[in-house]
Amino acid sequence: MTSFKPVLFSAIQPSGNITIGNYIGTMRHWSKMQNDYNCFYCIADLHALTTYNKHSCLKKSILDTISFYLACGVDPNKSIIFIQSHVYQHSQLNWILNCFSQFSELLRMNQFKMKRQIKNRYEKTNVGLFNYPILMASDILLYQTNFVPVGRDQKQHIELTRNIAYRFNSLYGDIFTLPEPLINECGSKIMSLLEPNKKMSKSDINKNNVIFLLDDISSVILKIKQSMTDSEQPCRIYYDIERKPGISNLLEILSAITNKNIDILLKELQGIMYREFKDIVADSLSKFLYKMQKSYINYRCDESYLKKVVYEGAIKARLKSEKTLQNVCSKLGLVSLFK
Numbered sequence: 335m336t337s338f339k340p341v342l343f344s345a346i347q348p349s350g351n352i353t354i355g356n357y358i359g360t361m362r363h364w365s366k367m368q369n370d371y372n373c374f375y376c377i378a379d380l381h382a383l384t385t386y387n388k389h390s391c392l393k394k395s396i397l398d399t400i401s402f403y404l405a406c407g408v409d410p411n412k413s414i415i416f417i418q419s420h421v422y423q424h425s426q427l428n429w430i431l432n433c434f435s436q437f438s439e440l441l442r443m444n445q446f447k448m449k450r451q452i453k454n455r456y457e458k459t460n461v462g463l464f465n466y467p468i469l470m471a472s473d474i475l476l477y478q479t480n481f482v483p484v485g486r487d488q489k490q491h492i493e494l495t496r497n498i499a500y501r502f503n504s505l506y507g508d509i510f511t512l513p514e515p516l517i518n519e520c521g522s523k524i525m526s527l528l529e530p531n532k533k534m535s536k537s538d539i540n541k542n543n544v545i546f547l548l549d550d551i552s553s554v555i556l557k558i559k560q561s562m563t564d565s566e567q568p569c570r571i572y573y574d575i576e577r578k579p580g581i582s583n584l585l586e587i588l589s590a591i592t593n594k595n596i597d598i599l600l601k602e603l604q605g606i607m608y609r610e611f612k613d614i615v616a617d618s619l620s621k622f623l624y625k626m627q628k629s630y631i632n633y634r635c636d637e638s639y640l641k642k643v644v645y646e647g648a649i650k651a652r653l654k655s656e657k658t659l660q661n662v663c664s665k666l667g668l669v670s671l672f673k
């Protein structure tokens with residue numbers, strides 16, 4: 335007899351090289367979650383179209399992302415790994431949910447406000463960027479998801495997803511499961527290295543702000559050494575996001591990759607100077623990335639295996655999502671081709 339497992343959905347958009355922020359905020363939890371949840375791990379390529387302008391690199395980014403999913407321990411025999419655009423149900427439900435979402439609630443989305451500002455400087459904002467949270471709601475709701483591990487930046491999108499699901503359910507009965515975000519206290523928002531009041535992001539123009547999982551070790555060491563701290567005298571290492579955003583950010587990174595909580599780290603780090611602290615962070619990160627990159631390369635050079643994984647994943651994801659979509663269509667009075 336198979337026991338009931340809650341459904342977990344998580345995704346990363348292949349909008350560039352994956353960052354240590356993406357890893358700490360979500361991916362690092364994925365492999366241990368496989369035993370307790372029915373996991374759907376999606377490569378959100380349609381989302382990437384909203385901001386990505388290097389379309390010639392998109393295919394590479396998608397294959398890189400699948401390889402990192404595998405490198406961080408996701409097992410395709412336990413979890414479903416798939417590419418969003420292979421499962422057309424996402425786009426179909428997206429359109430339907432557009433018709434159950436309000437313009438005003440999308441205008442309130444902080445990520446849209448922030449990304450639109452960046453875009454205004456370089457190009458015009460596209461409608462996809464505005465619509466992004468509804469596509470995200472569709473991704474989640476199609477699988478009757480119970481939990482969504484996300485970084486803090488995505489909390490508002492999960493709240494919107496719940497609101498849309500609740501609105502739909504109030505009209506048509508219990509069609510969608512209302513998902514809960516899973517947000518860790520530590521590492522849920524890793525900040526930029528040089529501007530620690532701003533989130534670390536793949537698309538940051540200043541690459542010294544970001545540790546990418548594919549960075550070579552010498553540049554990781556340099557980026558950490560150059561990272562912004564503060565001028566408090568005497569310099570002391572403690573956790574205080576307001577007063578010491580740079581040091582607190584490095585502490586969160588160190589805590590996440592060493593699996594030690596911050597209180598324990600602080601005891602170990604008592605009395606050391608910032609320079610020594612940065613050496614410790616750089617050393618731990620280098621060891622972590624070296625292992626991760628070694629495993630990544632093994633997967634990345636076998637494209638036919640990567641394609642097999644996402645092919646099989648798409649078949650399973652279509653099966654599950656089609657059930658929800660059929661249910662939704664029938665409630666709406668759309669005529670089925672088959673029945």
Ligand code: AQP
Binds near residue numbers: 358359486534535537
């Ligand atoms: N800095 C971060 N700290 C913690 N978690 C983070 N996440 C992103 N940045 C951080 C989490 O990673 C997951 C995947 O994110 P995404 O690729 O779907 O979109 P995003 O949040 O827009 O990521 P980026 O890196 O900022 O990409 P760009 O620059 O393309 O917009 C999400 O769960 C997110 O919370």
